[in-house]
Amino acid sequence: MKLQLIAQAYAQTECVPGAGGIDLGACLNLSDNTPVSEIYSNPAFLVNLVVRNLFIVAGVIFTITIFMAGYKFIVKGKEGVQEAQQMVMNALVGFIIMFAAYWIVQIVGLITGANIAL
Template identity: 35%
Template sequence: MAVRLDDPNVFSPASSFSTFGDLVDVIVRNAFVLAGVMCFVLLVIGGFGVIMGAGDTKKTEQSKQAITGAVVGLIIVITSYWIVQIIEKLTGVPLLGTK
């Protein structure tokens, strides 16, 4: 049995995106929220680990690495968004949906 994906009654969220860029824009925005939440959670866990592992240098170093990884990861995500925005401005092509 074949299902028509362009039928708004079968898959109604698909009808809310007029272009592929709009879909990518929603995915990217949700990915940024997820990255921010993950960074916050890793910072809390890493900070808790530094406090709890005050006497154990191995646990303290692991916690510091978690904090560093969280911050570096968030910086990479933000930088990638900036790069896409610069490419959009230079080329005039909307990569992340219509503006």
């Protein structure tokens, strides 16, 4: 019996579910060994999931940035005012970009009739 700390990876091993081509949906499995292509039959489903979660992450980052700016404003006194203003301005610009992106996606979905559930 050979003792190994790291399992060997074979770069040329074929993907059994798809057995050829570059069908990553059939090759990649979820945690319950279900192929990705069975759950996400269309790439739009996966993109929609990722974009929805990116908006949530961006909102959390915005909130944390505002709290950090307030903390700098309170703790550093006069020296921290300029830094805090810059942080708030950057956070607001990011929020406006995020807000505009959301509404652009909604308008494109309305015009094209695509079901984009964000």
